[in-house]
Amino acid sequence: MSTSYKCPYCNIRYFSNRNSYSQHVNRCINLYDVSTEESNTEVSEVTDMLLDNDDFNRIEERQSVQEIENLPSGSEITDLFEYGDYDADASVSLEVISNIPERFEEILFESSRNEDSDVENLQNEDSNIERLQNEDLDVRSESSRNEDSDVEEFPNESYADLMTLVTKYNLNNKAGNAIIKFFNKHSNLSISSLPKNIETGRKYMDKMNLSRLLYYKHRILVHNNKEYFINYQPVIKCIENLLSNPEISQLFVYDYKKLEIENEQSYGEQYTGNWWKKAKESIPSNEDLDVRSESSRNEDSDVEEFPNESYADLMTLVTKYNLNNKAGNAIIKFFNKHSNLSISSLPKNIETGRKYMDKMNLSRLLYYKHRILVHNNKEYFINYQPVIKCIENLLSNPEISQLFVYDYKKLEIENEQSYGEQYTGNWWKKAKESIPSVAYILSIILYSDATTTDTLGNGSLHPIYISLGNIPTWRRNKEDAKQLLGYLPILSAKDEREKKFSEFKKLVRETFHNSIRFLLDSLFTNDNDDGDGIELKINNEIFWFFPRVSTIICDWPEACTFSLTYKSTNSNYPCHFCLVSKENLNNTRLRDDQMVLRNKENMLQYYNNGTTEKASLEPVFNYFWNIP
Numbered sequence: 001m002s003t004s005y006k007c008p009y010c011n012i013r014y015f016s017n018r019n020s021y022s023q024h025v026n027r028c029i030n031l032y033d034v035s036t037e038e039s040n041t042e043v044s045e046v047t048d049m050l051l052d053n054d055d056f057n058r059i060e061e062r063q064s065v066q067e068i069e070n071l072p073s074g075s076e077i078t079d080l081f082e083y084g085d086y087d088a089d090a091s092v093s094l095e096v097i098s099n100i101p102e103r104f105e106e107i108l109f110e111s112s113r114n115e116d117s118d119v120e121n122l123q124n125e126d127s128n129i130e131r132l133q134n135e136d137l138d139v140r141s142e143s144s145r146n147e148d149s150d151v152e153e154f155p156n157e158s159y160a161d162l163m164t165l166v167t168k169y170n171l172n173n174k175a176g177n178a179i180i181k182f183f184n185k186h187s188n189l190s191i192s193s194l195p196k197n198i199e200t201g202r203k204y205m206d207k208m209n210l211s212r213l214l215y216y217k218h219r220i221l222v223h224n225n226k227e228y229f230i231n232y233q234p235v236i237k238c239i240e241n242l243l244s245n246p247e248i249s250q251l252f253v254y255d256y257k258k259l260e261i262e263n264e265q266s267y268g269e270q271y272t273g274n275w276w277k278k279a280k281e282s283i284p285s286n287e288d289l290d291v292r293s294e295s296s297r298n299e300d301s302d303v304e305e306f307p308n309e310s311y312a313d314l315m316t317l318v319t320k321y322n323l324n325n326k327a328g329n330a331i332i333k334f335f336n337k338h339s340n341l342s343i344s345s346l347p348k349n350i351e352t353g354r355k356y357m358d359k360m361n362l363s364r365l366l367y368y369k370h371r372i373l374v375h376n377n378k379e380y381f382i383n384y385q386p387v388i389k390c391i392e393n394l395l396s397n398p399e400i401s402q403l404f405v406y407d408y409k410k411l412e413i414e415n416e417q418s419y420g421e422q423y424t425g426n427w428w429k430k431a432k433e434s435i436p437s438v439a440y441i442l443s444i445i446l447y448s449d450a451t452t453t454d455t456l457g458n459g460s461l462h463p464i465y466i467s468l469g470n471i472p473t474w475r476r477n478k479e480d481a482k483q484l485l486g487y488l489p490i491l492s493a494k495d496e497r498e499k500k501f502s503e504f505k506k507l508v509r510e511t512f513h514n515s516i517r518f519l520l521d522s523l524f525t526n527d528n529d530d531g532d533g534i535e536l537k538i539n540n541e542i543f544w545f546f547p548r549v550s551t552i553i554c555d556w557p558e559a560c561t562f563s564l565t566y567k568s569t570n571s572n573y574p575c576h577f578c579l580v581s582k583e584n585l586n587n588t589r590l591r592d593d594q595m596v597l598r599n600k601e602n603m604l605q606y607y608n609n610g611t612t613e614k615a616s617l618e619p620v621f622n623y624f625w626n627i628p
Contacts, residue, residue: 154204158193158338163201165334169327172397172480173198178317179331186310187339244326247479256280306356310345315353325350372515375507376494382515384486387523388534390466391442393483395538400481404538405470406440408432422469422550434628435546439533442545443469444523447482448554448562462488464519469550488515506620512561513623523547524627548628562624563598566616573616600625 007024154160162183166176176198184192195201218230243249258265259272267273306312314335318328328350336344347353370382395401410417411424419425422443431441447465466485467476475481491508493499523534524547533546552562560567563576573579579596596602598615604625606615613619 153208156193158334159195159201161334161337162194163205165327165330166198166201167205169323169330171321171323171327172399174397175317175321175323176201178321179334182310182313182317182331183335183339186313186345187335187341189338189340193338241326245324247324308345311347311353314346315357318350318353319357323350325354328353370518372489372518373511375491378492380489380491380511382486382488382518384519385484387466387485387519390483390485391468391536394468394471394481395536397480400471400475401538403472403475404468405472406543408441421472427550428469431546431548435533436544439544439546441470442534442536442547443550444520444547445469445476445551445553446485446549448552448558462490464488464516486519488512506618509561509564509618509620513564513620517623520549520623520627546628549624564603564618564620564622565598566618571616579615 007021154163162176162179165171165179171179180192180194180197183194195204218232219227220230221228243252253269253271255271256277257269257272258277259268260266270276306315314328314331317323317331323331332344332346332349335346347356368384368386370384371379372382373380395404405421405423407423408429409421409424411420412418422428423441428441428443435441445467447467449463464485464487465482467482469476471481489511491504491511493504498504524532533544535542535544537543552559554562557567559565559576565571565576566574568574570582572581574582575585576598578598579602580590580594584590584594600622603615603617603622606612606617607619607621607625610619
């Protein structure tokens with residue numbers, strides 16, 4: 001008899017093999033088990049759900065004795081599709097189901113009950129604390145049965161509005177708890193009307209039918225005396241929600257763009273296609289394009305500080321959790337509605353708050369400040385968060401810590417080695433072999449884009465972000481899986497003449513690498529007796545890691561800045577990966593011995609010998625040559 005596995009979270013997917021089932025559960029747990037994430041001391045500890053062979057054996061044993069007549073007919077089995085909730089291309093999978101097991105939780109509960117038949121008897125004994133602790137499984141099961149009874153409404157309006165806000169804008173527990181703390185601090189109420197924390201609110205919502213909370217309802221038909229409804233958001237509202245996200249609105253493209261490569265028309269994004277061009281020609285032309293820029297030119301005067309503490313706390317909250325204007329405005333509306341203040345201490349809306357921030361030097365708000373050099377009587381600073389703090393912030397997210405990968409994993413498909421995530425690659429395997437067996441690799445990924453302005457609208461800063469290769473790609477592509485490490489200064493020449501001087505260009509490169517060294521050095525130099533590595537706390541356990549910079553994501557000019565290769569494509573060796581001459585870059589018949597890769601050993605040799613020009617290399621010491 002064939003076996004199928006039913007997902008205990010989405011309750012709609014079935015799988016015929018364990019590998020597919022495990023992969024789906026690892027993703028699905030983030031969609032349907034959001035109540036397990038927590039972020040402050042008042043929140044219960046997160047427990048990972050790991051499925052071992054014994055669990056599968058119990059499922060198989062249960063399924064093997066199912067009676068055929070209890071299974072649904074073929075007409076009752078619906079095609080089940082999986083839609084990935086992550087920023088990567090995902091193929092839609094379809095499974096043919098032959099046997100459908102009962103709910104996964106019931107199977108585990110029954111097996112645990114069979115293994116410990118004395119649990120019910122122990123419930124009546126309260127004198128022995130150790131024995132009461134052994135009843136944990138039944139206590140949880142009993143509490144879940146008691147929670148099946150629905151409740152009709154929230155305890156109060158402010159409680160309802162808070163949970164609507166958190167759910168509507170998809171805020172994690174940490175951001176939600178920050179809103180609770182902010183409200184309780186500034187609302188001037190003697191007793192808080194809000195839940196103790198967001199996890200409590202989510203558990204309360206689990207008892208309610210909340211389809212009405214976020215969506216309108218429209219009856220579409222009546223069939224067999226049963227009403228069928230559409231639960232929906234107005235499409236204009238959906239579009240406005242997307243455009244209220246500053247990251248999206250900054251990247252939003254308005255007009256058709258003609259794309260040419262080697263004088264031939266090419267096509268990439270939608271807005272480079274003929275369809276867009278023809279559609280644009282069929283509508284009125286754009287006017288008054290300078291209105292937006294004119295309003296921004298009138299706001300250059302600086303201010304020293306926020307009008308009040310609650311104003312400052314709100315903008316810190318919005319900036320720290322990267323909330324869009326729509327979510328921020330919802331917090332303002334929520335606060336003004338439920339606080340006990342005659343006059344609001346908050347900005348009219350978040351856009352007003354952001355404009356106010358644009359006039360301020362807010363590096364002190366979330367970041368430390370370090371002077372990196374003085375040039376032309378001007379001081380240049382790095383605004384930064386300590387790199388260890390950034391990593392700890394990432395790992396404090398329960399969704400991320402649950403998916404965090406510690407060891408190399410060999411991936412095989414049809415008995416052939418394959419590669420997917422970083423931790424399936426040979427690099428990870430070799431790096432792991434170079435450190436103590438009890439330690440782990442911490443894969444550092446840096447994101448850099450000098451063309452990106454910071455959230456304060458300051459174009460003279462160069463943002464650097466950090467993430468970890470130990471996080472699976474689909475999860476790492478989400479916004480909260482990156483941390484802003486800091487802003488690097490961009491040097492200004494006093495005039496066009498200095499800008500062209502080789503000494504000024506060298507100073508720019510040296511400043512960049514000195515800044516990177518300042519940001520990352522704490523990962524590679526410490527005073528521990530072990531002499532290397534760092535310790536991190538994950539899920540209340542201490543792990544020993546050896547950080548390694550695995551990937552730097554940037555555009556071509558910045559790649560040249562990181563590697564210190566010549567930026568000109570006409571240089572003899574323009575590639576920052578290899579030492580293949582420009583004449584042979586398109587030669588597909590090169591032998592292996594003709595393809596020499598750049599590495600820190602041979603680049604350092606060129607530098608020490610004073611022959612950097614032979615490798616199209618700038619005569620500046622590269623910080624990355626000095627780290628493992």
